[in-house]
Amino acid sequence: MTEVTNELMYxxxxxxxxxxxLLKDGQREIKQELISIRGxxxxxxxxxxxxxxxxxxxxxxxxxxxxxxxxxxxxxxxxPYRSE
Numbered sequence: 713m714t715e716v717t718n719e720l721m722y723x724x725x726x727x728x729x730x731x732x733x734l735l736k737d738g739q740r741e742i743k744q745e746l747i748s749i750r751g752x753x754x755x756x757x758x759x760x761x762x763x764x765x766x767x768x769x770x771x772x773x774x775x776x777x778x779x780x781x782x783x784x785x786x787x788x789x790x791x792p793y794r795s796e
Contacts (some may be wrong), residue, residue, distance in 0.1 A: 714720070
C-alpha cells in the first residue's frame with residue numbers, strides 16, 4: 713500500500729484546486745450568459761409594452777374614424793345593419 717505523504721497530498725490538492733478553478737470559470741460564464749438573456753427579456757418586454765400602446769392608439773383612431781363616417785353599426789354585432 714502506498715504511503716500517504718505530504719507531497720502526495722499536495723499533488724492531490726493542486727489537482728482539486730485546478731478543478732475548482734475550472735468550475736468557477738464555467739459558473740462565471742453561465743452568469744454572464746444569464747445576465748445577457750435577462751437583458752434581452754427586458755428589452756422584449758418593453759417592445760411588447762410599446763406594441764400594446766401603439767395598438768391602443770390605433771384602436772382609438774379607428775373608433776374616431778368610425779364615428780366620423782358613422783360606421784358604428786358595423787362595430788356592434790348585436791345591431792344588424794339596415795340599408796335604407
